[in-house]
Amino acid sequence: MRALRRVKAFAPATVANVSCGFDILGFAIEALGDQVTVSFNDEARLRVLRIEGDGGKLPLEADKNTCAVAIHAMLLHLGSRQGxxxxxxxxxxxxxxxxxxxxxxxxxxVAANVLLGEPFTKAQLVPFAMEAERVACGAAHADNVAPAILGGFVLIRDYHPLDLVPLPVPEGLYCTLLHPHLELRTEDARSVLKQQVSLKDATVQSGNIAGLVAGLYQNDLALVSRSLKDVIAEPSRALLIPGFYALRTAVMQEGALGSGISGSGPTIFVMSPSEEQARRVGAVAEALYQELGLGLDVYYSAINRQGAHVLETA
Structure with a gap:
């Protein structure tokens, strides 16, 4: 079998937190995502040759670029100096x-792992991706990287040691992603969070995350809907997103299951029981943000069950 010299892979966009699951729950979506091509070189170092589609904002330096940082963590674990x-x-x-x-x-x-002959399972790649998150936003959380790699819904039961739990995806579940035309840095969104929460809020949040997980297992969208409530992070972060509460009211009146801030924002996710419902929600959101005078990108997506995968090899 001929050894590979180049692998191109795709990884999907993700929704982290999923309202009540702060830093412990995320899911992958279809269509949107990044593509990365990885090939061997003979210089025993990692080089980011080119970045497209970032407007020149992302670093090419290997110690600052998330692609290179993640691969470096993997090679370090292998004790490899492969360039x-x-x-x-x-x-x-x-x-x-x-x-x-x-x-x-x-x-x-995923590309580098295949290039090396797949020494790791997909789940084993998650800690390496977490090191890239540490560089990108200062916190090595897994609620984006785990579903990006594995697909579907993923619960991070614990970080020490890392314990990942893939969850079932109810049939018909659809997501509308609403991206207002403003940039919100993860560091800024984390800085507004309270460092302590009340016992009452912790109890409410625990009930909601338990209910959401149970709803996914039982294919009970009504229970999913009742559980999509965040009393810890959202109250602080919602103030950074214009029109957030007006939008929530409008989409719930339209029949959505629930909504919340995707990750640290400003994107808002809305869960619906069908694609048709998800598109009605999108139309309502576009009208509302037009009134606010703020641009809005709208994406519709089923839940991505595949996660990161190879596109091409050579």
Whole structure:
């Protein structure tokens, strides 16, 4: 069998937190994502040759680029000094709350892993991607990178040690992603969070995350709807997103299951029981943001069950 010299992979956008699951729950979406091509070089170092679609904002330096940082963590674990060249094609807007940095790291890792003969399972790649998140936003969380790599809904039961739990995806579940034309840095969105929460809020949040997981397992969309409530992070972060509460009221009146901030924002996700419902929600959102005088990108997506995967090999 001929050894591979180049692998191109895709990783999807993700919704992290999913309202009540702050830093412990995320899911992958279809269509949107990043593509990364990884090839061997003979220089025993990682090089980011080119980045497309970022408007020149992302660093080419290997110690600052999420693709290279993730691959470096993997090679370090293997004790390998293999050199690799990286080309990143951004399909996700930066600072959008749709797991942009996670998608880059996930695609890079899947490509590099295949190039090396797949020494790791997909789940084993997640800690390496978390190191890239540490560089990107200062926190090595997994609620974007785990679903970006594995697909579907993923619960992070614990971080020490890392314990990932893939969850079932109810039939018909659809998502509308609403991306207002403003950039919100993850660091800024994390800085507004309270460092302590009340016992009452912790109890409410625990009930909601338990209810959401139960709803996914039982294919009970009514229970999913009742559980999509966040009393810890959302009250602080919603103030950074114009029209957030007006939008929530409008989409719930339209029949949505629930809504919340995707990751750290400003993207808002809305869950619906069908694609038709998801598109009605999108039309309502567009009208509302037109009144606010703020541009809005609208995406419709089923839940991506595949996660990061190879597109081409050579």
């Amino acid at each position: 690799m060249d990286i080309i990143l094609e951004k399909g996700l807007p930066l600072g959008s709350g749709m797991g942009s940095s996670a998608a880059s790291a996930a695609a890079a890792l």
